[in-house]
Amino acid sequence: MTQERLRELLRERVADEQMPDRSAQAWGRARTVRRRRRLGAVAGVAGVAVLVSGGIAALSSTPLTDPREPGVSDTRTTPGAPTPTAVVPDATYEGAPLWWSPDQAQERTLTPIDSQFPAEIDLDASEPFVPGELGHAIAAFARGREVVLLGPSGELRTVDVSSVEKFTKPNGYRYFPASSWMLTPDGEHLVFPQDDHDAVFSLGTGSWSTVPRGTGLVKQDPPRPPFDASAAQQYGAAHQGAASWGMGVAALPVRDSGEDLSGPEFLVADSADGPAVLAFMDRFSNGQDNRWKDCCPVAGRLDQDWVVYESRQSTPLLVAWHVGTGEFRLVSRILGAYDLASFV
Secondary structure, three states, X not given: OOHHHHHHHHHHHOOOOOOOOOHHHHHHHOOOOOOOOOOXXXXXXXXXXXXXXXXXXXXXXXXXXXXXXXXXXXXXXXXXXXXXXXXXXXEEEOOEEEEXXXXXXXXXXXXXXXXXXXXXXXXXXXXXXXXXXXXXXXXXXXXXXXXXXXXXXXXXEEEEOOOOOOEEOOOOOEEOOOOOOOEOOOOOXXXXXXXXXXXXXXXXXXXXXXXXXXXXXXXXXXXXXXXXXXXXXXXXXXXXXXXXXXXXXXXXXXXXXXXXXXXOOEEEEOOOOOOEEEEXXXXXXXXXXXXXXXXXXXXXXXXXOEXXXXXXXXXXXXXXXXXXXXXXXXXXXXXXXXXXXXXX
């Protein structure tokens, strides 16, 4: 029997045999970890061992977990799903794990997530407040001498707060005292500090009252950053172990030093693995589409793993971050101008 005839017989013998196509899995599991720009650390390429026996290839590899692009993750997509066992941060700073947020444009295209907030909050569609219609609110938006309340079912009601006087700060300046803490944690009152008392508005009755100065506002302590953040100032309200800081930590890594503003604002959130840091990426746009100063105060949590921040930009958003991962989701779009917001 000739060699050529032997090849033909072998081909005929296996012509009807089916073999699983493992090429896509092999390529996917053997992908390399992207290069860390700011740290100079080079991720290793996972080894791939291929064993061929009886015409069937078996592939085995253990690649390092790769940092995901903004808004994409191999972790869960809804609150309540299991927490991943290990996620590689985008960078580290003074030994602390750090992740990069989507930039302001990328945030607008994030996948939505279910929450207590409506997908769209149109402040211009608010109706006048009527006592008895809204027992509590989940958010309040200051608009000059008015406050728009967001009810638990998406109701929008406008409260006239023109009777509130300006408040004198220790430095002598006077300002209208709307703040990130004006909505009490139970959502049932609005509180405005005055020079000699606190003015309190009850959502349940629609009436005003006074309490001793400094007793109406309830503030939570912010978490402690895992590095020296003395050059930056904490802003906005703290919520359940999460708070935001402004620019100032110049050496804080960014995703692309040629495209993102340096010394970014950042958020610190407590987690089971310790404090996690989210640096807010602000993409250069010649001033046409930049984030606002003090862009991203914390707005609360969806659960123990998801923290929500308020992204102040051309169209403000509420964005959810799965703490300690590269996963982000869009909570709400906020339509209509406002000065600041307060969340329960």
